Amino acid sequence: MNMNAMYSLTYGLFVLTAKDGKDNGCIINTPAQVTTSPNRITIAVNKGNYTHDMIRRTGVFNISILDESAPFSLFRRFGFASGRDTDKLEGLSLPRSENGVVYLTDHACAYISGSVVAEVDLGTHTLFLADVTDCEVLSDSAPVTYAYYHANIKPKPQAQEKTVWVCKICGYTHEGDQLPDDFVCPWCKHGAIDFEKKGG
Numbered sequence: 001m002n003m004n005a006m007y008s009l010t011y012g013l014f015v016l017t018a019k020d021g022k023d024n025g026c027i028i029n030t031p032a033q034v035t036t037s038p039n040r041i042t043i044a045v046n047k048g049n050y051t052h053d054m055i056r057r058t059g060v061f062n063i064s065i066l067d068e069s070a071p072f073s074l075f076r077r078f079g080f081a082s083g084r085d086t087d088k089l090e091g092l093s094l095p096r097s098e099n100g101v102v103y104l105t106d107h108a109c110a111y112i113s114g115s116v117v118a119e120v121d122l123g124t125h126t127l128f129l130a131d132v133t134d135c136e137v138l139s140d141s142a143p144v145t146y147a148y149y150h151a152n153i154k155p156k157p158q159a160q161e162k163t164v165w166v167c168k169i170c171g172y173t174h175e176g177d178q179l180p181d182d183f184v185c186p187w188c189k190h191g192a193i194d195f196e197k198k199g200g
């Protein structure tokens with residue numbers, strides 16, 4: 001079995017936003033339209049994300065579909081911090097859709113509003129099945145794919161003299177000869193299996 005086959009699956013990148021008192025959002029790569037009539041989507045959200053808990057409580061969310069102009073700072077803002085202890089939307093002035101949840105207009109080519117109709121506990125994640133309650137096209141720019149992000153947006157690791165472990169998902173670098181099996185990437189929450197050894 002070659003696990004690299006899993007990297008041949010194609011994905012996009014999205015900001016998932018919710019509102020429960022405060023506004024919050026995180027980066028996800030898993031929205032999929034699963035039926036057209038009714039128009040329904042699924043999203044899988046890591047339970048470690050504060051946005052996950054907000055959606056479980058409120059049942060509503062928006063997905064902003066990021067385009068190829070999205071800078072690394074946007075992924076850092078939404079993907080590498082927790083909304084539990086920071087205001088990820090600080091300094092942003094974002095419009096609200098019909099459901100009262102914010103969505104991105106800069107670096108997003110469309111947004112979709114979802115209302116949860118079912119959820120499945122996947123262990124690390126919850127899979128939400130949702131009705132599409134609203135959606136709008138924001139621009140004709142190309143939606144960013146995961147492959148495009150890796151090739152053109154994520155910073156390239158520098159040549160290393162020390163041994164480092166680089167997260168294949170987000171680029172986070174951990175210094176040290178060993179990487180503990182239970183290591184969890186502080187930025188994207190992926191495990192040790194998604195790190196590769198560089199330098200040393």
Ligand code: FE
Nearest residue numbers: 167170185188
């Ligand atoms: Fe990571």
